[in-house]
Structure formats: C-alpha cells, structure tokens
Amino acid sequence: MDTQVLIVGAGPTGLTLAVDLARRGVGFRLVDRAGGPFTGSPGKALQPRSIEVLHDLGVVDEGKRPTPDAPYPSTVIIPQFRVERILRDRLAELGGAVEYGTEVTSFEQDGDGVTAVVGGELVRAAYLVGCDGGRSPVRKRLGVGFEGETWDDQRLVIGDVRLDGLDREHWHAWPKSPAGLLALCPLPGTDLYRLRAPADAEPSLEVLRTLVRARTGRDDVVVREATWMSPYRANVRMVDRYRVGRVFLAGDAAHVHPPAGGQDMDTGIQDAYNLGWKLAAVLTGAGGELLDTYEAERLPVAAWLLGVTSRLHHEADATQWPGKRDDETLQLALTYRGGPLAGVGERAGDRAPDAPCALVDGTPARMFDLFQGPEFALVGIGAQDAVAYVRDAHPYVRTHSVVDVDGHVEAAYGATEGTLLLIRPDGYLAAVTTDPAEAVAYLDQVLG
Numbered sequence: 001m002d003t004q005v006l007i008v009g010a011g012p013t014g015l016t017l018a019v020d021l022a023r024r025g026v027g028f029r030l031v032d033r034a035g036g037p038f039t040g041s042p043g044k045a046l047q048p049r050s051i052e053v054l055h056d057l058g059v060v061d062e063g064k065r066p067t068p069d070a071p072y073p074s075t076v077i078i079p080q081f082r083v084e085r086i087l088r089d090r091l092a093e094l095g096g097a098v099e100y101g102t103e104v105t106s107f108e109q110d111g112d113g114v115t116a117v118v119g120g121e122l123v124r125a126a127y128l129v130g131c132d133g134g135r136s137p138v139r140k141r142l143g144v145g146f147e148g149e150t151w152d153d154q155r156l157v158i159g160d161v162r163l164d165g166l167d168r169e170h171w172h173a174w175p176k177s178p179a180g181l182l183a184l185c186p187l188p189g190t191d192l193y194r195l196r197a198p199a200d201a202e203p204s205l206e207v208l209r210t211l212v213r214a215r216t217g218r219d220d221v222v223v224r225e226a227t228w229m230s231p232y233r234a235n236v237r238m239v240d241r242y243r244v245g246r247v248f249l250a251g252d253a254a255h256v257h258p259p260a261g262g263q264d265m266d267t268g269i270q271d272a273y274n275l276g277w278k279l280a281a282v283l284t285g286a287g288g289e290l291l292d293t294y295e296a297e298r299l300p301v302a303a304w305l306l307g308v309t310s311r312l313h314h315e316a317d318a319t320q321w322p323g324k325r326d327d328e329t330l331q332l333a334l335t336y337r338g339g340p341l342a343g344v345g346e347r348a349g350d351r352a353p354d355a356p357c358a359l360v361d362g363t364p365a366r367m368f369d370l371f372q373g374p375e376f377a378l379v380g381i382g383a384q385d386a387v388a389y390v391r392d393a394h395p396y397v398r399t400h401s402v403v404d405v406d407g408h409v410e411a412a413y414g415a416t417e418g419t420l421l422l423i424r425p426d427g428y429l430a431a432v433t434t435d436p437a438e439a440v441a442y443l444d445q446v447l448g
Contacts, residue, residue, distance in 0.1 A: 003029045004283055006116055006125040009132035010098040011038065012080065013251030013268035015087035017129060019057050020276030022094035024374045026283060029125070030096065031118055033103035037088065040228030041079035041160050041187060043265035044194050048072040049331035049351065050266040053273045056372050056427060059090045069353035069412040070332060071368065079160070079187045079194070080265060081228075104128075107141065109246045127279060129248045131272070134235065136253035142244045148237030148306075154258075155200045159208055159229030160192045165221035174215050182215035192227065203229040234258045238302050242295035250275060255302040266331055267305055271298050277374065277425035286447045293340045301334055336428055343422070343442045345432030347414065352423045355408040360384065360401045367409065370400045371423045376430070376447075378439060379421045381409060386420055386436040393440045394447075 005021055007014045010032035018030040046054075051072040054060040060072075067073050088098065099119075107116035107128060114128040130138025139146065161184075166172050168186040172193075175181050185194040197211045209223045238255035242248060251268025275294050282288055335350045336342055342349035354368040360382075371377035377398045380387040384401045391399045402409065409415055415432065422431040422439045431442050 001027075001113060001126055002124045003027045004126045005029075005279055006104070006114065006118070006123060006128045007031070008104050008128065008130050008138050009136075009251075009253070010034075010084075010088075010100070011131060011133065011251065011268070012043070012083050012087065012265050013253075013272050014129075014131035015084055015091060015098075016053070016057070016269045017131065017250065017272035017276050018096055018098075019059075019087055019091050019094065020273060020374070021280065022091060022096045023057070024276070024280040026280050028096070029099060029118070029123070030091075031099045031102040031104060033101070035101050037081070037098075037100070038084060039081050039160075040230065041081060041192075041194055042158070042230065042232075043080040043083070044077060044185065044187065045265075046076050046078055046083065046269075047266045047331045048074065048076075049334065050269045051076060052368070052427065053269055054086070055368065056273075057087075057090060058093075059086050068355055068408045071354050071366075073330075073332075075330065077185065077188055079190065079192070082187075082189060083265065104138070107138075107247070114246050126283065127246050127248065129250055129275065129279075130253045131250050131268070132253055134237075134252040134256045136249065138247065139239065139249055139253050142247055142249075144239050144241050144244065144249065146237045146239060148235065148256075151234040151236070151258075154234035155198065156232040156234075157195070157197050157199045157201055157203045157207065157211065157229070158232050159195045159203055160187065160227045161195050161208060161223050161229075162191055162225040162227070163193055163212070163221060163223045165218065166193070174217075177215040177217065179214040179217075180211075182211060184212075195223075195229075201231070203231060205229075236306055238299075238306060240299075242299055243291065248275060248291075248294065254298075255306065257306060267302060270301075270331070270334075273426050274298055280374070281447055290446060297336045297339050297341070341424070341428075341430065341446065343429075343431040344438045345429070347432050348429050350429050352421070352427050352429050353412040355404075355412040356406065357402040357409050358405045360403060362403075365400075365402060367412070370402070371398070371427065373398065374425055376425060376443065377423045379423065381415050381419045381421075382417045383420055383434075383436075386418075386434075389436040390420070390422075390439050390443075394443045397443065 005028040007030045021028045102119040105117045113126050116123050171185045173183040183196045201207050205226050235256045250271040257264050278290050337349035375398050378390050380401045387399045387401050418434050424430045
C-alpha cells in the first residue's frame with residue numbers, strides 16, 4: 001500500500017478525519033482538487049457536540065457558559081473557513097497536510113484495497129473515503145443514489161461581506177422589508193458579515209449592494225467588499241448506503257440539509273469522528289465487520305436530521321424568522337442506543353457527558369479530560385479492583401478510578417459507587433456495568 005486511507009476532499013469532514021487518523025498514527029493522504037483553502041462560510045456555526053469533538057481532537061480548550069455535564073452548551077457562531085483553518089493547523093501540528101490541486105479522476109477496488117488515479121499517478125490504499133461535497137465525484141463513480149428533492153422555489157444569495165453602517169454586537173435582519181428578507185450576521189474573529197437574502201440572481205458585488213440598499217431602505221449601510229458569494233438552492237438529499245466495499249462516504253457526499261438549524265458542518269464532522277476510530281481499529285487488527293457499524297449508526301442520524309432541518313426550514317420560510325433552537329439541534333441528545341455497538345446498560349449508546357469529579361488521591365478532574373484521546377477509556381466510580389481487572393485484560397485502554405465528590409457523575413450517568421463506565425473513542429458509552437468481565441467481553445468482541 002502507498003497509504004492506508006485516501007481521503008478525498010479537505011472540507012471540515014475530510015480535515016476532521018485526517019486529524020483523527022493522524023493522532024492515531026494511521027497513514028493517510030488528504031487530497032483536494034481545489035487550488036487552495038476554501039475562503040467562504042456556507043456553514044457559519046458549530047453545535048455543542050461538534051465543539052466537544054474538536055476539544056477531543058485538541059483544538060478547543062475553553063467552554064462557553066459551561067454547565068457540569070456540558071462545557072459547550074450553546075451554538076457557537078464560527079465561519080466554515082475558520083473551522084477549516086483551525087483543523088489544518090492541528091493537522092500540521094500532527095505532521096499532516098492537505099495536497100491541494102490534486103484530483104482523484106478514477107478508482108477501482110478489490111478485496112485487498114483501492115487503486116486510484118491521484119493527480120495523474122496510481123495510488124494504492126487500503127480504504128478510500130469520499131468527503132468531497134454534495135456533488136461528490138466519489139459517490140457518482142460508486143453509482144450510489146442521492147435520493148431526495150431540490151426546492152427550486154427556495155433560492156438564496158449568500159456571501160461574506162465587509163460593510164459600513166452596522167454594529168458588530170447584534171445580528172441584523174429585515175424580515176418584513178417590502179423588497180424581501182435580508183439578514184446580516186457578524187462573523188466573530190473577522191471583520192466580515194454573513195449575508196443571506198432570498199433572491200433568484202447570480203451574485204455579484206453590485207447585486208449584493210443593490211439587495212442591501214433595497215431591503216434595508218438605508219443609504220448608510222454600504223457593502224465595500226465581498227470575499228465570497230454564492231447562489232443557493234435548498235436541497236434535501238441523502239444516500240441509502242454509506243459504504244461500498246472499501247469506499248466510504250461522509251459529510252455532504254452522503255447527505256445535504258436545508259440551512260435551518262445549522263447542521264451540515266456538524267453532521268459531517270461527526271461522520272468523520274465515528275469512522276476514524278473504526279478504520280484505525282480494523283487497520284490494527286480488529287475484525288472488518290466493525291466498519292459496517294459506521295453506516296448502521298450514522299445513516300439513521302442523517303435521516304432524522306433531514307427531517308428536523310426540513311421542518312425548521314419551512315417554519316422559518318413561513319414566518320421569515322428563524323425558529324427557536326432546542327436540544328434536538330444541539331446534537332447533545334443524539335444516541336446510538338439499540339445499534340450494533342450499544343453494549344451493556346440502559347444508557348449504552350448515549351453520549352458520555354462531562355462531570356466534575358476527583359481522582360482517588362483527591363486531585364480534581366473532569367470526565368471529558370479523563371477520556372480525551374484516541375483510545376477506549378474506562379472510568380470506575382471507586383471500583384479500583386474492577387478497573388485493574390479490565391486494565392490487565394486490555395492494557396491499551398486508559399483507566400481511571402474516581403470519586404464522585406459532589407454527585408455530578410451520578411447526576412450525569414446514573415452511576416453510583418462501584419459502577420464502571422466504558423467509553424468509546426468517539427465519546428459514546430459502550431457499557432455501564434458493575435461487572436468488569438462485561439467490559440472485557442465488550443472489548444474482546446469489538447477489538448479482538
């Protein structure tokens with residue numbers, strides 16, 4: 001093999017997968033046919049669960065209005081180009097890089113790997129992952145359908161602009177303008193505003209200036225520059241398969257959502273986070289059937305979110321104002337309960353929440369810090385002998401014994417003294433049990 005994993009597309013999904021593989025020591029190539037980094041913000045927000053993922057990958061270290069079980073409890077406005085830059089920087093720290101201007105023009109697979117033409121050269125990889133967007137050439141070459149619909153009457157002009165005349169402390173919207181809706185959102189960490197306006201037009205700087213002037217009714221709000229702009233049509237589509245042999249689809253290549261609810265970037269990041277540890281495990285000896293669980297877990301999530309975002313989009317279209325966001329769009333309550341990797345205990349398959357606690361020597365700790373990293377983790381509430389039993393059977397599992405000083409662990413997990421919490425590398429509960437043999441059996445089954 002020339003590399004273990006060939007990743008096609010260096011947006012948030014491909015970059016997340018590359019960072020996850022790099023920290024696991026898995027060989028990969030990350031290629032993108034674009035000439036350089038993307039500079040726009042089709043996505044402009046991250047939901048709390050995605051920020052938790054970035055925390056685990058080592059690129060976020062501070063919360064926003066934290067609660068004991070959720071250090072990032074609210075949506076963060078951050079443009080897509082900035083998310084990509086953060087991930088590229090982390091990838092560089094881990095010794096990786098994006099190969100821009102490099103296109104995959106064809107590929108074939110057999111029982112042992114994938115042979116692809118990459119930048120005009122033959123490359124042999126164990127697996128290929130298409131993270132190449134809604135028009136995914138990888139998906140098309142696989143012949144996987146992309147079922148759904150395009151709402152032709154839902155046309156927007158979007159763009160990132162510099163302008164004069166508005167403060168940066170508020171979102172600005174004109175939902176009842178006779179000329180049509182206009183929304184301008186300051187993008188934190190930049191001097192840009194994200195512009196959104198329903199319009200059937202090919203965007204240009206003059207078009208954006210005309211829209212702003214007509215829909216604000218003000219001459220003092222002046223667009224000086226547009227760094228990125230695009231027409232947009234609402235699409236609701238997804239694949240019926242995430243995997244064909246040794247080729248996988250992730251992010252927009254597998255599902256595209258209406259913009260309401262801000263889920264596209266998040267769902268792709270979490271696709272990659274789910275797939276990364278499974279690829280690494282199989283490449284280091286786990287059974288290949290583990291890779292089947294990627295589709296089994298992520299396809300239902302994408303289908304559910306398509307329904308949620310479609311409903312929110314129609315509500316916003318009817319009222320010309322975004323609806324209230326709640327737990328269903330924060331992605332903290334998404335679960336893999338009942339799935340192929342849901343192990344022992346009622347909460348197996350749920351997200352593992354954060355919680356303050358202490359190590360047995362009294363050192364203050366937090367659950368998120370204890371299971372941050374690329375391995376499985378076992379946290380015992382007390383239960384030092386049980387923890388040692390699991391550690392002896394699977395030495396590579398990170399193990400901790402903690403004391404639930406203020407009851408936060410019990411509140412978050414329903415876990416009392418003597419409970420063992422086995423946590424997957426992607427931060428979901430594999431088992432909640434008092435029997436260390438059940439944790440060992442789970443690890444034996446999943447990892448071999």
